[in-house]
Amino acid sequence: MALSNVNETPAAGFNFDNAARNAALQGLFDAGQAPKPLKTGTTIAGIVFKDGVVLGADTRATSSEVVADKMCAKIHYISPNIYCCGAGTAADTEKTTDILSSNLTIFSLNSGRNPRVVMAVNILQDMLYRYHGQIGASLILGGVDCTGNHLYTVGPYGSVNKVPYLAMGSGDLAALGILEDGFRADLELEKAKELVRASIHAGIMSDLGSGNNIDICVITRQGVDYIRPYQVSQYKDNRKIRYKYPAGTTPVLTEKVVPLKLEVVQETVQQMDTV
Amino acid sequence: MAAVASMMPMFGQQISSKNDMVPDWLGQEVSTGTTIMAVEYDGGVVIGADSRTTTGAYIANRVTDKLTPIHDRIFCCRSGSAADTQAIADVVAYQLGFHSIELDEPPLVETAANLFRASCYRYREELTAGILVAGWDRRKGGQVYSVPIGGMMVRQPVSVGGSGSSYIYGFMDSNYKPGMSKEQCLEITATALSLAMERDGSSGGVIRQASISEDGVERRVILGNQLPKFSTH
Numbered sequence: 179m180a181l182s183n184v185n186e187t188p189a190a191g192f193n194f195d196n197a198a199r200n201a202a203l204q205g206l207f208d209a210g211q212a213p214k215p216l217k218t219g220t221t222i223a224g225i226v227f228k229d230g231v232v233l234g235a236d237t238r239a240t241s242s243e244v245v246a247d248k249m250c251a252k253i254h255y256i257s258p259n260i261y262c263c264g265a266g267t268a269a270d271t272e273k274t275t276d277i278l279s280s281n282l283t284i285f286s287l288n289s290g291r292n293p294r295v296v297m298a299v300n301i302l303q304d305m306l307y308r309y310h311g312q313i314g315a316s317l318i319l320g321g322v323d324c325t326g327n328h329l330y331t332v333g334p335y336g337s338v339n340k341v342p343y344l345a346m347g348s349g350d351l352a353a354l355g356i357l358e359d360g361f362r363a364d365l366e367l368e369k370a371k372e373l374v375r376a377s378i379h380a381g382i383m384s385d386l387g388s389g390n391n392i393d394i395c396v397i398t399r400q401g402v403d404y405i406r407p408y409q410v411s412q413y414k415d416n417r418k419i420r421y422k423y424p425a426g427t428t429p430v431l432t433e434k435v436v437p438l439k440l441e442v443v444q445e446t447v448q449q450m451d452t453v
Numbered sequence: 454m455a456a457v458a459s460m461m462p463m464f465g466q467q468i469s470s471k472n473d474m475v476p477d478w479l480g481q482e483v484s485t486g487t488t489i490m491a492v493e494y495d496g497g498v499v500i501g502a503d504s505r506t507t508t509g510a511y512i513a514n515r516v517t518d519k520l521t522p523i524h525d526r527i528f529c530c531r532s533g534s535a536a537d538t539q540a541i542a543d544v545v546a547y548q549l550g551f552h553s554i555e556l557d558e559p560p561l562v563e564t565a566a567n568l569f570r571a572s573c574y575r576y577r578e579e580l581t582a583g584i585l586v587a588g589w590d591r592r593k594g595g596q597v598y599s600v601p602i603g604g605m606m607v608r609q610p611v612s613v614g615g616s617g618s619s620y621i622y623g624f625m626d627s628n629y630k631p632g633m634s635k636e637q638c639l640e641i642t643a644t645a646l647s648l649a650m651e652r653d654g655s656s657g658g659v660i661r662q663a664s665i666s667e668d669g670v671e672r673r674v675i676l677g678n679q680l681p682k683f684s685t686h
Contacts (some may be wrong), residue, residue, distance in 0.1 A: 303540075333535070
């Protein structure tokens, strides 16, 4: 069955246009480094529990050592029954999940059913493998379909692992420690949410690239509960001064008003044919 | 996979760079860095593998299944790059399935091995894949074909592969005897894999085994605490 794609079917084989562009750009910045892409430096985790899948993520996006976005959304919508957490280069995860979501929406409209998680995984694997690691996206896909509750990870080179619990991103070691200790098969909902929260929290505490708030997404047969934020960071900044200046702070010395004269040159009215 | 492998400069690891907060191992490619083996017996084959997938020094998956079904009675054991071997196995499974439907007959193990060889040899510069193809067919019974990195194909009664295989060539050379039964094959596979997993850092986890014969496929898992033990540990 040919999958209807929003974009055209890509040419066979590997397409290295962007890699050639990057190499050319490297030449332009020969004095220093080329500008670095925004990386999410992240902690994301997911577990399969009794009734479905729980995904969790922190909300910090970093640009080298500066926090670029304090409330970044790392859990992306793929379809009503599938969500995807992304770690790696922010633009790559955003775009890849967007493209996947568009293609699966078309599939849903064509076939009248929700896509299966394994379908999303196969499409992602094909795409990432075709780009041979140039797309820096490490994704955790979780969802519920007619065959059950599934959790997959897809690496940037296109390798797929199907596991009951996972953590990815720069904070994954800490998060995985919590998951390895606390994971049981068929957990209840509240325990599952708490386990994922604890694992993301461990990632936030132990990793500089992760931080701020925690988002949780619970996917079950009944529907999706996207709790954003599930836990708010206790370290909030208290600004000592107000940055809003009252009118008159900057004195006005002179004022000159020049009205713009506009003439109507031509006016046409076209009636629309309505039935 | 009708790719034209035209320009092929290796762009290296562009995902991680030196002064990044992302640890280095996250930029490395996922490797199966493994121990796999396959043994023929009269009436079928026994295949086995460890379960560790690494990204540099980090274990990305400690319960990997490296024994991938290609057809009803044909499996492949994957070693090398996880992405490359998964992609090749997908392609060959498709080609073999199509071929089998055209023939209206179960495919030959030699056909599957040749399909692997065709892909692995044509794209030898781009791929890192060492594969053991093993299965049963009506014409020649149980067969094991080795398709290592580079794309050679050779049939062997017993074959080992992956990074951990170096440690068990001596064991296999001295302990394998032709004409072993299925149970003996299972035992020698488990012992050999256990020895390799003990010595090779890139192999570990659990042992997955499968035996393939005319009657079908039987799969088995040997958990970490049930592994055969030896006097040095």
